[in-house]
Amino acid sequence: MIKILKAALVSATLLASMAAAPALSQEKTDFRVCWSIYVGWMPWGYLEDSGIMDKWAKKYGIDVEIVQINDYVESINQYTAGQYDGCSMTNMDALSIPAGGGVDTTALIVGDYSNGNDGIVMKSGSSVADLKGQNVNLVELSVSHYLLARALEGPA
Numbered sequence: 001m002i003k004i005l006k007a008a009l010v011s012a013t014l015l016a017s018m019a020a021a022p023a024l025s026q027e028k029t030d031f032r033v034c035w036s037i038y039v040g041w042m043p044w045g046y047l048e049d050s051g052i053m054d055k056w057a058k059k060y061g062i063d064v065e066i067v068q069i070n071d072y073v074e075s076i077n078q079y080t081a082g083q084y085d086g087c088s089m090t091n092m093d094a095l096s097i098p099a100g101g102g103v104d105t106t107a108l109i110v111g112d113y114s115n116g117n118d119g120i121v122m123k124s125g126s127s128v129a130d131l132k133g134q135n136v137n138l139v140e141l142s143v144s145h146y147l148l149a150r151a152l153e154g155p156a
Contacts, residue, residue, distance in 0.1 A: 035088040036072040040112030
C-alpha cells in the first residue's frame with residue numbers, strides 16, 4: 001500500500017510541476033495576416049501598400065505579409081485552417097468559427113467597434129417588416145446575417 005501511495009505522490013508532484021511550468025512557443029520571424037474589405041480594416045491595406053509595415057518589420061527583424069482576401073468568411077476559414085497567423089474579423093466570428101475549428105484565438109488589435117451602430121439601410125420602407133419579399137444583400141453567416149436574423153425574429 002505504501003508503494004502505491006508513494007507512486008501516486010510522485011505522479012501528482014510530476015503533474016503539478018508540469019502544469020506550473022511556463023508554456024514556451026516557437027520563435028517566429030515570418031507572419032501572414034489576411035483581411036477583407038470593411039471600412040474598419042482598411043488600414044491593413046494601407047500598411048501594406050504604403051510600406052509602413054515593411055519599415056516596422058525591418059526594424060524588428062521580421063517579415064509580415066498582409067494579404068487581402070475578397071471573401072470575409074473565407075478569410076476566417078483560411079485563418080482557421082492555419083494558412084494565416086492573423087485575420088481581421090469581428091469578435092463574434094472570432095469566438096465562433098476559429099473556436100469551432102479548435103483554434104485558440106487572441107484579439108490583438110481592436111481596429112474599430114460599432115457599439116450598437118449597426119443598422120439596416122433600405123431604399124423604401126421604415127421597419128424590418130417592410131423587408132418582406134425584398135432581396136437583402138449581406139455577407140452570409142456573418143455578424144450582419146446574425147443581426148438581420150435577430151431583427152426578423154422580433155422583440156424577445
